[in-house]
Amino acid sequence: MEAKFTEAYPKAPDAAREAECGRVSDMLDLMIDGEASSEEQRFFNDHIEECVNCFENHQKQKLLKGLVSGHLKRVIVPQSLVRSIKARIQETL
Amino acid sequence: MSDQTGKQLSKEEKDARFEAELLPVLDPLYNFAYRLTLDEDDANDLVQETYLKAYRFFDYFEQGTNAKAWLFRILKNSFINEFRKKSKQPAKVDYSEVEGYYNTDDVEGEGGVATTTDMRTESVQDLIGDEVASALNALPVDFRTVIILCDLEGFTYEEMAKILDIPIGTVRSRLHRARNSLKEKLEKYAKSMGYNS
Numbered sequence A: 001m002e003a004k005f006t007e008a009y010p011k012a013p014d015a016a017r018e019a020e021c022g023r024v025s026d027m028l029d030l031m032i033d034g035e036a037s038s039e040e041q042r043f044f045n046d047h048i049e050e051c052v053n054c055f056e057n058h059q060k061q062k063l064l065k066g067l068v069s070g071h072l073k074r075v076i077v078p079q080s081l082v083r084s085i086k087a088r089i090q091e092t093l
Numbered sequence B: 001m002s003d004q005t006g007k008q009l010s011k012e013e014k015d016a017r018f019e020a021e022l023l024p025v026l027d028p029l030y031n032f033a034y035r036l037t038l039d040e041d042d043a044n045d046l047v048q049e050t051y052l053k054a055y056r057f058f059d060y061f062e063q064g065t066n067a068k069a070w071l072f073r074i075l076k077n078s079f080i081n082e083f084r085k086k087s088k089q090p091a092k093v094d095y096s097e098v099e100g101y102y103n104t105d106d107v108e109g110e111g112g113v114a115t116t117t118d119m120r121t122e123s124v125q126d127l128i129g130d131e132v133a134s135a136l137n138a139l140p141v142d143f144r145t146v147i148i149l150c151d152l153e154g155f156t157y158e159e160m161a162k163i164l165d166i167p168i169g170t171v172r173s174r175l176h177r178a179r180n181s182l183k184e185k186l187e188k189y190a191k192s193m194g195y196n197s
């Protein structure tokens, strides 16, 4: 595995890789919010395929978003509110 | 009055259009108001005020455009202008009062999540929801706002920028900081759930 990895990236020294990780880390929100361009998505996905650290960070960020979107309870609108809005609108000229 | 539409609508027509286009947003709007004020009565007042303002300015609302973003923007402005002043305390952070029956410390004291494994899935879902709500409610209102708009209501960065009257760059950085804070608050809980390796 290690050999294959080095072969695939013969010209990526540590500093360059770190810079890539930094860029990927800055893009986490864009990615989970669906705001990244297709070029950014390609760069991001290519990187996390090879970088465990960034892959895990992406998973965590997705999980965080999912906790809010999937678990936060919605409050029920009181029926009286609909009625009073309609009533007040009707009496407004 | 109806300069924008070109023709004068009767009150009945206007009311019907208003109800058809704007009332469907009531549920997300009320939820947003509740997450801002953390109080059902305040949320009620805020939403009502928002709809009355929207009605007054309805002639300036372009049919078929983003009614949801428009109403959210009005509500957010009302909240900043009036409600923040009214309730002097720096947001009502006392989420234990709001979220009620579930106490974090108890669960941790009794061996944490292990006790929940026998529970029905639904209860576990409730429990996670309560933790998320507690963590979210403990955030400063600006942070809470961007997370609600983005993660719960699914607004785009561009829509959020319009609702909040801030540049997209600010939306991004605020969202980033908000998520970091939320992460911090949820970390202990996440660890106990085995989410954080």
Ligand SMILES: [Zn+2]
Pocket: A020, A021, A024, A047, A051, A052, A053, A054, A055
């Ligand atoms: Zn990386």
